[in-house]
Amino acid sequence: MAATANTPPAQGSLQLRDQLCFALYAASRAVTARYRPLLDELGLTYPQYLVMLVLWERDAVSVRDLGGALQLESSTLSPLLKRLEANGLVRRERRADDERSVAVRLTEAGADLRERARAVPLAIGDAMGLTPEQDATAKRLLRLLTENVTRG
Amino acid sequence: MAATANTPPAQGSLQLRDQLCFALYAASRAVTARYRPLLDELGLTYPQYLVMLVLWERDAVSVRDLGGALQLESSTLSPLLKRLEANGLVRRERRADDERSVAVRLTEAGADLRERARAVPLAIGDAMGLTPEQDATAKRLLRLLTENVTRG
DNA sequence: CTCGACTAAGTCGCGCACAACTTAATCGAG
DNA sequence: CTCGATTAAGTTGTGCGCGACTTAGTCGAG
Numbered sequence: 001m002a003a004t005a006n007t008p009p010a011q012g013s014l015q016l017r018d019q020l021c022f023a024l025y026a027a028s029r030a031v032t033a034r035y036r037p038l039l040d041e042l043g044l045t046y047p048q049y050l051v052m053l054v055l056w057e058r059d060a061v062s063v064r065d066l067g068g069a070l071q072l073e074s075s076t077l078s079p080l081l082k083r084l085e086a087n088g089l090v091r092r093e094r095r096a097d098d099e100r101s102v103a104v105r106l107t108e109a110g111a112d113l114r115e116r117a118r119a120v121p122l123a124i125g126d127a128m129g130l131t132p133e134q135d136a137t138a139k140r141l142l143r144l145l146t147e148n149v150t151r152g
Numbered sequence: 153m154a155a156t157a158n159t160p161p162a163q164g165s166l167q168l169r170d171q172l173c174f175a176l177y178a179a180s181r182a183v184t185a186r187y188r189p190l191l192d193e194l195g196l197t198y199p200q201y202l203v204m205l206v207l208w209e210r211d212a213v214s215v216r217d218l219g220g221a222l223q224l225e226s227s228t229l230s231p232l233l234k235r236l237e238a239n240g241l242v243r244r245e246r247r248a249d250d251e252r253s254v255a256v257r258l259t260e261a262g263a264d265l266r267e268r269a270r271a272v273p274l275a276i277g278d279a280m281g282l283t284p285e286q287d288a289t290a291k292r293l294l295r296l297l298t299e300n301v302t303r304g
Numbered sequence: 305c306t307c308g309a310c311t312a313a314g315t316c317g318c319g320c321a322c323a324a325c326t327t328a329a330t331c332g333a334g
Numbered sequence: 335c336t337c338g339a340t341t342a343a344g345t346t347g348t349g350c351g352c353g354a355c356t357t358a359g360t361c362g363a364g
Contacts, residue, residue: 013273014266016205016221020287021183021276023294025202026223028180029321030298031173036322047350050177053168063313069168071178076351078314083349100312100359114166121165124173129300134293135172141282141290142175146182148281181351188352199320215343228321230344235319252329252342 024145034127038120042113047072048084049117051104055090056114060103062095089113176297186279190272194265199224200236201269203256207242208266212255214247241265 016022032046039049047070054061054069061069063077070077081104084090089110095101130138168174184198191201199222206213206221213221215229222229233256236242241262247253282290 014205014208014269016202016209019205019273020280020282020291020294021187022202022205023291023298024176024180024183025198027294027298027301028176029223030301031176033322034301034304035173045349046177050168050174053166053171053174056166057168064311071181072350073352074313075315075353080350082314098312098360102313117166121171127301127304128172128297129304130172130293130297134296137289138293138297139172139175141286141293142172142179144286145280145282145290146175146179149179149182149186149279152186152279152281185352197319216341224320225322226343227323227345232320234344250330250342254343 031124031128035120035124038123042116042120043087044113047076047080049120051077051080051084052089052110052113052117055104055106055110056117059111060105062101062103064101066104084110183276183280187272187276190275194268194272195239196265199228199232201272203229203232203236204241204262204265204269207256207258207262208269211263212257214253214255216253218256236262 013019035046035049039046042049044052050070051066054066063074063081066072066077066081067074081090081092085092088107091105091107092102093105095103125135128135165171187198187201191198194201196204202222203218206218215226215233218224218229218233219226233242233244237244240259243257243259244254245257247255277287280287
């Protein structure tokens with residue numbers, strides 16, 4: 001009976017609760033859900049918010065570089081950017097020096113949104129409720145995991 | 153210049169690389185991507201695989217309980233289960249004692265798939281490349297994070 | 305210069321994920 | 335017993351996320 005309670009997860013267990021992958025999947029959706037009401041206020045979805053984070057750091061980014069930063073395909077980004085453009089937050093224009101490439105730039109409204117977005121990471125950090133050490137450890141492990149799983 | 157390299161992330165930074173939420177989002181998608189070729193062999197998507205994990209543990213589960221285990225809405229599960237049924241892996245039948253509830257059961261093919269799925273967690277665990285301690289820490293932190301973010 | 309390889313962005317189809325809603329069954333206060 | 339509230343499952347609409355493919359522009363060997 002003690003075997004059920006305290007046995008460490010067997011290698012290759014098919015039990016849902018043993019699996020890191022599920023903890024990851026559940027946590028990711030839970031965090032996104034937590035963002036939703038805050039981002040609704042800004043008229044953004046979570047992936048749109050990530051794109052805006054990149055543009056607030058550095059304006060005039062190509063779709064390719066956005067994909068590199070966010071690890072997203074152009075087939076995901078193109079429609080998303082179209083929606084951001086329709087909402088008046090970004091403009092897209094072909095690069096003069098390479099007509100294949102498209103530069104995504106903030107509009108005035110897109111740049112202005114930054115101020116209103118400042119409260120978001122604080123609110124989320126607060127909701128996450130991890131100590132700075134836990135936060136750092138989590139980030140370190142998740143990056144290592146991403147690295148390992150992507151290479152391999 | 154040392155400030156750029158070694159400054160700890162400011163509270164409420166809008167920098168993408170500082171954010172735990174992005175590390176989580178990226179890791180989750182990277183892990184799912186790693187599963188994809190393995191699950192293609194079994195004719196499953198990743199969320200379908202999670203449903204099968206639950207059913208392999210305990211057969212005849214209601215949609216409600218599946219939702220509880222996986223933290224998914226019926227609006228996500230209903231079409232997913234329909235596809236699993238179309239692929240011959242599960243059956244759905246109304247409960248006699250409560251006609252609102254639907255019991256999801258494995259077909260023979262669904263039960264048989266379990267054997268072929270045994271290799272999957274091992275392969276993924278291997279690809280993740282974390283030590284048992286790192287794996288345990290990651291799970292612990294992700295569950296804590298999910299808990300905090302869900303309650304709050 | 306030319307033409308085939310490569311690259312950037314975008315389209316299309318499918319399967320989630322979830323909010324808002326609908327339908328049907330059950331429950332429980334009066 | 336009855337009827338309003340609750341609950342389970344499903345439907346609809348929107349936005350990802352990605353594989354497979356298309357279109358258009360660039361590059362480089364010959």
